[in-house]
Amino acid sequence: MRATAKSIMLGACAALVLSLATATGATAGAAVCGGSPWHVGDGRTVRFQSAVTIRSGPSTGCTAVGVIGPGHVVRLDCFVLGAGGRWSHISDLGTGVQGWVRDGQGNPEAEVPC
Known part of the structure; x- marks a missing residue:
């Protein structure tokens, strides 16, 4: 009987955690x-x-937070291997926007891993 009660409680806790993660978008x-x-x-x-x-994370699925226009001066911070390839974290010195850009688009790329 005790094993059944424990199983029911564990199942209820797991359901609660899953519902909270779904509700918060985690x-x-x-x-x-x-x-x-x-x-x-x-x-x-x-x-x-x-x-x-410029995106909030190293994936095209992440929110766009800005655009670097031709001629913009940026600071290259570091790179990671993310969704869809290699991504550099940058800071646009003209607008102050920071975020991730996908490498391999003909622009300079960060040379130090994050």
């Missing part, structure tokens, strides 16, 4: 978009040649 992808660690490891200041979307 998913595996959410951690990547909002909390990817980075630091200023590279530190080079470069001028971008083409427009690129």
Whole structure:
């Protein structure tokens, strides 16, 4: 009888945790978009040649937080391997926007891993 009661309690707790995670939007992808660690490891200041979307995390599924226009000067911070390839964390020195841009689009890339 005790084993059955414990099983019911564990099942109820698991259901509660799952429902709270769903209600708050906690998913595996959410951690990547909002909390990817980075630091200023590279530190080079470069001028971008083409427009690129700045995202909140290293994935095209993350929210766009700005756009770097051609000619914008950015600080390259560090890079990670994220969804869809390699991503650099940057700081747009003209607008102050910070975030992630996908590498391989003809612009300079960070050379230090995050």
